[in-house]
Amino acid sequence: MSILHTVEDKTCTSTWLRAAELLASQDDATLYNVILGIASPDKVTPEDFELHEVLNAFLVSKDQYPLSSIAGTIFPAGHYLHGGAKAVFDEFPALYPKMKESWGTYAHRMLDRTVIADERNSSMLEILVEKLKKQKKKGRMRAAYEMDLLNGEVEMDVALYQPAADCDRTLGQPCLTHLSFKLHPDDRLSLTALYRSHFYVQKTLGNLLGLSQLMCFIAEQVGLTIGPLVCHSTLAQLEHGGNTGWKLQDVQSLLKNCRQACSSPVLMV
Template sequence: MHSFTVAERDVTQAWVTACNKLDRKDNPGRTGLHTVVRIAEPTRDDAVFRAELDRLRIAQGLWPLETVASTLFPMSLAARSASPGDLSDRYRRMYPMIKRYPGNHRGTYFGRLVSYPAASGSGVDQLGSVISRLQTQAAGSKIAAAYEIDLAATADTDIEEASGADLLVHTAGKDNGYIGFPCLSHISLQLDRDRRVHAAALYRSHFMFERAYGNYLGLGRLLAYIADQAKLACGTLTVVAGHARLDGPITQLRPLLTGTSRFAA
C-alpha cells in the first residue's frame, strides 16, 4: 500500500507536495490509500500558480478552480450576505437553479450543508447550528476538541437528533453511487484552547488534478468563514483521502510539479 502524510504551509505547497508523493517510479498507478494532507494556512495559495493550473485544466475541459471551490463555499455570495442565516436563505433560493448546471444535478456540498434533505422533507440549515454551537462552547469554561461535522448519516432521521455541530452531506439510502458526488464523507471541527478552529475532512476518493486543489480552497474558505462568524481564529485544515489518484495529463503537469513551468506574468 502506498501512503503518505504531507504538512505544508499553504494550499499550493500542499497540493504540489501531495502530487509529487503520488508521482513516483515505484507507484506506477499514481494512487495512494489513506493519504493525509495538512495545510497550516488553508486560505492562502499562490495566485500565479493557480492561474497556470487553471489554464491547463480549462484546456482539458474542466471547470475553473474557483467553480470547484464554490461548490464547497460560495465566497462571493457570502461576502454579500449579512449573516450566516442570510447566506443560507439566499443559497437555498438559488439551489434549484444551481442544480440545473452540468454536474450539479445531485446537488452541491454547500447545498447539503444549508439544505440537507432530511426525512421530514424540508431542507435543514446546518451551517448556523455549527457556528452557534462553537460560539456557545467557546464562551464556556471548557474548550475542547468536541465538534464533529458528520457528513455521513446512518439514516435521514439522524439529522433530527444530531447535535448542533453535525453537518451532513451524504444521504443514506439515496447516495448509492460508487463514484461521483458525494465523495466528501465527513468533516470534524476542533476548537483548541487558543480559540482556533481546526478542520479534518475525509474523502472516500480524491482526484488530485480534477478536484483536489479546488476542494482545498473551498474547505479552507468554509473553515475560515465558520471561525470568523463564531469570532474565533482559523486553524489548520487536514484532508484524508481513502483513495487518492494523480489523474490528468501527467506530462503537462510535471513542469508545474517540479517548478520548471513558465508561470504567467
C-alpha cells in the same frame, strides 16, 4: 510499503503540489490513505496565485471546471462576499434549485434547512455555528453542553453522506463524506475532511481552497482564528487516460510548470 502517506506544508497550494508530485512518482499514479496537513489554510501567497493560473489554464483547456468553481461546491464564497452571512444562509439555499447539477453540491447539503432544531428547520452549518458560539461564550464544560470533550477540544461533526440519496450509487457518489471540526483551547478552529476518493488533477486543490473558505467563514461568524486543515484522501489518484482527455505525460508536464511557477520570482506591479 507505507500504509499512510503524509504530506505537510504551509498552504493549500504548496501541500497539494507536493502530494501531486508524490502521486506522479508512483507506477500507477495512485495511493491509498494520503493525508494532507496544511498549517495555514487561510494563507495564499503570490506564488500560490501563480500556480493557480497554470492549473486553471490546463483545466479550462481540457473543458474542466476552474478552481473557483470546484471551491464553490463546498462554500458559496461569492454569496458571502456580496451579501454576508445572510446571503449564505438564506439566499444560496433559495437560489440553489436553479443551479443544481447531478447529485448536488456539498454546500447545499450543509445549508439546506432539513434539520429540526429548537422547533424550527435549520441547516447543518447554522447548527454548527451556533454550537461553536455557545462553546466559546459560556465555556466548554461537558455537563453544560452534552458534547464529548477530548484533550480539551470540542468535537463538531458534519456528515455529508446521505444514505437515502447515495446508498444505491456506484458512480457519481459524493467524494467528500465527513467534516470534523475542533475548537481548541486557544480558540483556534481546525478541520479534518474525509474523502472516499480524490482526483488530484481536477478536484483536490479546488476542494482544499473551498474547505479553507468554509473554515474562514465559520471562524469569522464565531470569532475564532484559523488552525490547521487535515484532508484524508482514502484513495488518491493523479487521474489520466480514459475519458480525461490527457495522458500521464501531460500531467507530469503540468506539475513541472506548477513547480516552476512556485519557484520563479513573482513580479510585483
